[in-house]
Amino acid sequence: MSDAQGSNIGGSWSRRAFVAQIALAVLLGAGAGLGLFTVAYARGFSYLTDDPAACANCHVMRDHFDGWLKSSHRAAAVCNDCHTPHDFLGKYLTKARNGWHHARAFTTGDFPDPIRITERNARVTEEACRYCHEPVVEQMVGRSDGTEFPSCIRCHAEVGHP
Numbered sequence: 001m002s003d004a005q006g007s008n009i010g011g012s013w014s015r016r017a018f019v020a021q022i023a024l025a026v027l028l029g030a031g032a033g034l035g036l037f038t039v040a041y042a043r044g045f046s047y048l049t050d051d052p053a054a055c056a057n058c059h060v061m062r063d064h065f066d067g068w069l070k071s072s073h074r075a076a077a078v079c080n081d082c083h084t085p086h087d088f089l090g091k092y093l094t095k096a097r098n099g100w101h102h103a104r105a106f107t108t109g110d111f112p113d114p115i116r117i118t119e120r121n122a123r124v125t126e127e128a129c130r131y132c133h134e135p136v137v138e139q140m141v142g143r144s145d146g147t148e149f150p151s152c153i154r155c156h157a158e159v160g161h162p
Helices: 003-041 044-048 052-057 059-070 079-083 088-108 119-132 134-141
Strands: none
Touching: 003 044, 044 052, 044 088, 052 059, 052 079, 079 088, 079 119, 088 119, 119 134
16 A cells, blocks of 8 residues: 555545534534523523522413412512522522423423422422421421321412412
8 A cells, every 4th residue: 555545544534533523513513502592592591590480481380470479478488488498409409300390391291281299399398388487387296196297288288379
């Protein structure tokens, strides 16, 4: 094999690698651009805040937001106070998990109408009730009859957004 043939093979490989790198860069750039456009269009960054209006970005949440505006909790709590844990990591892990599930559900249309709280999110909300209303909860939990403490949201399901 002559040097000319060897360099031609090497040159052909370099060209293919270069074209593959350009194609990969275009695909990654298009994916990132589409992702950023989707996040911007859906006002995705608003979900990182504590602004209750972010919850009403999706039309299925509008009634819940409007109910919260009329509730007594409006003066004391925003959506995140009741629907995310009170520690930084737990709060943002819950927001990320719920954001993923909500985005998938709303994109595919695979959600119940009216929407219903999941078992996991009901536990988070129950813990939030007990966190904010600790003095009342302590009095109730201190019962000596040994019965299990009832769920706050079982009886007060309409408190945050009637």
